[in-house]
Every structure is written in structure tokens, then in C-alpha cells.
Amino acid sequence: MRNSANLERIQVPLEEPSHFGLYMLSSSKRPAPPAPAVLFVPGHGGSWKQGINLCAYLAKKDALHYYAADFHASASALHSSVVTSQALFTAKAIERIRKLHSGPLVLLGHSMGGIVALRAIAMGAARPDAVLLVSAPLQPHPLLLEPRFQAVQPVSFSWDLRLVSVSGGPTDPLVPMHTARPRTGVFQPLPGARDVYASFSHVNLLFSRHSLHFLAQLLRGLAKREELKSSPWRQLLNSSTSTPLPAPEAFSSQSMGGEAVPLSRLDQTQLFPRSGGVFSFLLMEEPKPIRRQPESSTRGETFDPADRLNCSEAVLAWEDEKASWRQVEAISMQFPVKACLLQLQPPGEATRVVLTPPA
Incomplete structure (x- = not known):
């Protein structure tokens, strides 16, 4: 009932x-x-x-x-x-x-x-x-x-x-x-x-x-x-x-995850790295529709467990002029969409890196 x-x-x-x-x-x-x-x-x-x-x-x-x-x-x-x-x-x-x-x-x-x-x-x-x-x-x-x-x-x-x-x-x-x-x-x-x-x-x-x-x-x-x-x-x-x-x-008024950044500054097309000097971004792709019965290992989800992004290939495809940004930790994710989370480590002497889009 x-x-x-x-x-x-x-x-x-x-x-x-x-x-x-x-x-x-x-x-x-x-x-x-x-x-x-x-x-x-x-x-x-x-x-x-x-x-x-x-x-x-x-x-x-x-x-x-x-x-x-x-x-x-x-x-x-x-x-x-x-x-x-x-x-x-x-x-x-x-x-x-x-x-x-x-x-x-x-x-x-x-x-x-x-x-x-x-x-x-x-x-x-x-x-x-x-x-x-x-x-x-x-x-x-x-x-x-x-x-x-x-x-x-x-x-x-x-x-x-x-x-x-x-x-x-x-x-x-x-x-x-x-x-x-x-x-x-x-x-x-x-x-x-x-x-x-x-x-x-x-x-x-x-x-x-x-x-x-x-x-x-x-x-x-x-x-x-x-x-x-x-x-x-x-x-x-x-x-x-x-x-x-x-x-x-x-405890203090400072953010426990790093320096607090006002939303107004973020809305000015500036991207700030996460706490610890790490900037993260995602590569995403829609999962392919299932045309058969889902595997038992999916616990009822409507996606194919074998349908994943190759995060290693995504890392190799990333091009950047700064060698210090080559240190990448890839995290594979599939639910609810296929995605790779890439974390790029900036130079050690930098406490915060600000990226601005090209004019």
C-alpha cells in the first residue's frame, strides 16, 4: 500500500x-x-x-x-x-x-x-x-x-x-x-x-x-x-x-572553500578556478538511446553502461600554450549525461588564475 x-x-x-x-x-x-x-x-x-x-x-x-x-x-x-x-x-x-x-x-x-x-x-x-x-x-x-x-x-x-x-x-x-x-x-x-x-x-x-x-x-x-x-x-x-x-x-566570515567571489564579477565573463588553485571544466555529450533491455547493473537507469566518453582522448586533444596546464586529472561520469571532468593545475606560484575570453 x-x-x-x-x-x-x-x-x-x-x-x-x-x-x-x-x-x-x-x-x-x-x-x-x-x-x-x-x-x-x-x-x-x-x-x-x-x-x-x-x-x-x-x-x-x-x-x-x-x-x-x-x-x-x-x-x-x-x-x-x-x-x-x-x-x-x-x-x-x-x-x-x-x-x-x-x-x-x-x-x-x-x-x-x-x-x-x-x-x-x-x-x-x-x-x-x-x-x-x-x-x-x-x-x-x-x-x-x-x-x-x-x-x-x-x-x-x-x-x-x-x-x-x-x-x-x-x-x-x-x-x-x-x-x-x-x-x-x-x-x-x-x-x-x-x-x-x-x-x-x-x-x-x-x-x-x-x-x-x-x-x-x-x-x-x-x-x-x-x-x-x-x-x-x-x-x-x-x-x-x-x-x-x-x-x-x-570559523570566520571567509568562505571555507576559498575566497568568496561576488556574482557580479563572475558575470563579467571571468572564470575563477576552484579552491586550491584548480580550474575545472566539463566535456559533455548526450547518451545514445537504448534500443534493448538495460543491463541489470544499471539499477534501472535508461542508459547503456558501455556508452561512455573516452576521457583519455579528451585530455590528449586539449591544447594549451602553457605547459603548466598540462597536468590534468580526468574524472569519467555518465549519469545523467556522458561527461569528463578535467581539472587543470595552474602554475604553483599563482594563487588565483583569471581567464578572460578573447576580444
Whole structure:
């Protein structure tokens, strides 16, 4: 039987008109005040409906106020302006939920929704009590198609903000495990999580019974306003995956990924390398349509596993007058499109390289 939930649209005061929406999902069990609240932020091409199953699992015990943002399946992985507009709406949604409920608030971001959630925290006046990121690309990743994405990363994190990042495991071809590891907070791959011990694809973890049970328990624990070290949600995690939190003075207004670059400068056709002095670009090609039954190894995707770009040939075809730019690390990617991510190392004495197009 499919999980279901009652639906109510919540008005979010905005300075400018937006087609985005906020829904409150509820089950037959009414939350007892002051019950915690959860705001689900979907990812690239995602839907608010992806959170219905998790809402049903949360309602099996003490019910929570469950909200979901509706971005109409916007392509947040393809342009930074989409991330910014979604983050602005999410920040306003957090303020609206804070006015409706006095209990704790947990922000839940899936995939690129995790990037949107972190950006909303940096932009908004109201803040959640905790953040749960599910398969979010927190490290440089092929989905970040343009250098502008470096400017939409949050510039700082609060010392009292509890952050947990969960990875689906090695069978997630879209966001590999190492890209979901946060710089601070707790990182938990689902194959090592208590009572899970299984790996999931990028979207399936929002529909599988084992992962939903774990995420529901984790959300209930994060929603309790307790000290970080004594909170019961820590018992669900593998201690070996925890990243020690630095001292409060280690945080500053500077971007944790390097120098923050205003969008206005990026819009002037200037390209900035990623943090660490590495400039990245992508070669992409549309996958060939499948004319036969997909292989079992594809886990249901509609592409041919053998249809890939030859990244080695792409490296050899790259011509540049500067020999120092010949050091290239190629990363092959196929889902959702065939692509090669090439990272070029600039001269060692240069801290930042600015490329301007020819006049």
C-alpha cells in the first residue's frame, strides 16, 4: 500500500513573485505542541512528493510538523541562479515555519537540495536547529557545471548548528561517498549505519524501508534540543565517521572553500578556478538511446553502461600554450549525461588564475 498524507499549501511572504510553493504534509496523527518541524528541500529535478514516505515513517511514532518545498522540478544543478532563487525561498520558508511553530526545526536537504539548504541558512535571518543532508555534493563534483557555483556556497557555519551528512553508499553513481563528506559535522554512509548495512542509489534511499527507518530515527534525534555529545541521535552513528568540530574561533566570515567571489564579477565573463588553485571544466555529450533491455547493473537507469566518453582522448586533444596546464586529472561520469571532468593545475606560484575570453 502506498504511503499517503494530507496536503495543505502554506503561504510564504515574498518580496518578489515566485512560482515556488510550500506544503505542509500531515498524517492522521496530530502532532502534540510544541512538536518539532521538518522542512524537506528536494534536489535537482526533484519533487516535494519524494518526502511523502519519510513523512509517513515519522508519523509512526510521535508525529512531527512536516513541510516540503515545491520547486517544480527546477534544474538546480545546471545554473547557480536557480540555486540562489531556491535558497531565497527556502530562507523565507524557514522564517514562516518559525512563526507557526515554537518547537525545534530540522532542515532536510536531498542532493542539490542540501546545497540550497546550506545557502539558505547563510542568507536568512531565521535559522534551523539542525541540518540533515542526504547525498548532497558537498565537495567538488561533476554536477557543479560552472565556476559560478563557488559563489553560492555558504560563507560560514554556526558553532551551535548540528550538521549530519548521509551518503547512500558506493552504489550512488551521481554523488559518490567522498563528495558527501562535510568539512565539519558528522558523516555517515548508510552501509555503515546502525540497522541498515546496505547501499542505495541516489533516489532509492528516499523510498527504501531500511533507509527511511534510519532517517526517521535520525530526524527525531536531531529535533531534540540537547547537547551535541549527549544527544541520543549520536547512538545511531558510527563513531569512526565523525569529523571533530573545530573550536568556535576557527570559523570566520571567509568562505571555507576559498575566497568568496561576488556574482557580479563572475558575470563579467571571468572564470575563477576552484579552491586550491584548480580550474575545472566539463566535456559533455548526450547518451545514445537504448534500443534493448538495460543491463541489470544499471539499477534501472535508461542508459547503456558501455556508452561512455573516452576521457583519455579528451585530455590528449586539449591544447594549451602553457605547459603548466598540462597536468590534468580526468574524472569519467555518465549519469545523467556522458561527461569528463578535467581539472587543470595552474602554475604553483599563482594563487588565483583569471581567464578572460578573447576580444
